[in-house]
Amino acid sequence: MPIMEFHAPYDSAFLPYEITAYMLFPKSPPERSAYLAKKMAEYTLKQSQEDSHLIPAEILQDLLENSTVSAPEITEHIVKQACVAAEIFLNLVKLHCSGEDASVNKAMFLGDSFFEHAQNKVMGKISSSESSIRRAWTAYTPAAHLWAAYIIINDTAEHDSDSYLRQLSIAKELVKIAPKVSSKNAKEPRFSSDELWTIPDFVELPECSFLCSGLNEAERGRLPDYEKRSVSKHEK
Known part of the structure; x- marks a missing residue:
């Protein structure tokens, strides 16, 4: 059976997003990637709000809102x-x-x-x-x-x-x-x-x-x- 490829370094906190991407878009790598790109940005934004030493939250928020990646909707x-x-x-x-x-x-x-x-x-x-x-x-x-x-x-x-x-x-x-x-x-x-x-x-x-x-x-x-x-x- 094919093995899932995770796009981020393995992190148990991000595991649900990696798995969910395959559940929602099992036959579409582009849609999986777009979904994960958005979730990674949201996750990093949340982490930055909790740790001031990371990239400033307002910069990540701007990147997330103005990203050219169009994440598919979970309909x-x-x-x-x-x-x-x-x-x-x-x-x-x-x-x-x-x-x-x-x-x-x-x-x-x-x-x-x-x-x-x-x-x-x-x-x-x-x-x-x-x-x-x-x-x-x-x-x-x-x-x-x-x-x-x-x-x-x-x-x-x-x-x-x-x-x-x-x-x-x-x-x-x-x-x-x-x-x-x-x-x-x-x-x-x-x-x-x-x-x-x-x-x-x-x-x-x-x-x-x-x-x-x-x-x-x-x-x-x-x-x-x-x-x-x-x-x-x-x-x-």
């Missing part, structure tokens, strides 16, 4: 697409861990209620059209495990200063599972060796406590409906 559409990809990725992993055939079509079928009804304070309703879902999956597959880990952590009751590092630890574990995911109709594993962004080994992460329990009872109960629908489509 609701981006978050929607990323969460759609995360849902499909999680369903693929659960299918695999349950010993089921793990196809994208089946993962999409299991996620249809999520696509139709999922919403939070930021996202609003997610488009449930098949074409929109497939476009989102294609666009955000390289970062789907990172968003999946984000969802897993946010669904837990425990939130503390170490939550972010646990999130990255889960993402790293999901990358290990991904190459094993396959469908009986596919000639190769679902994820290629250069498809998912991985976190550099020099980033120290806690031991991962994530264990995939597979499909729950309700999800297992829906699989016969998928098989019926597939047979029906084939007969037409």
Whole structure:
């Protein structure tokens, strides 16, 4: 799997920005760079306000406001697409861990209620059209495990200063599972060796406590409906 390249000397305080750049723009290096340039300027400005021996804050503020680098906006559409990809990725992993055939079509079928009804304070309703879902999956597959880990952590009751590092630890574990995911109709594993962004080994992460329990009872109960629908489509 490809390894993320950090643009700044490694600093745990700046780590979230480096990771977020890949989560938001997994296939666009120029947009990642523009996003990081803005965040680096903001971060340096904040540090200068706390340490008078650094570059004067007013100079950095002027550079930030008049920069020729146009940082991309983090839009609701981006978050929607990323969460759609995360849902499909999680369903693929659960299918695999349950010993089921793990196809994208089946993962999409299991996620249809999520696509139709999922919403939070930021996202609003997610488009449930098949074409929109497939476009989102294609666009955000390289970062789907990172968003999946984000969802897993946010669904837990425990939130503390170490939550972010646990999130990255889960993402790293999901990358290990991904190459094993396959469908009986596919000639190769679902994820290629250069498809998912991985976190550099020099980033120290806690031991991962994530264990995939597979499909729950309700999800297992829906699989016969998928098989019926597939047979029906084939007969037409």
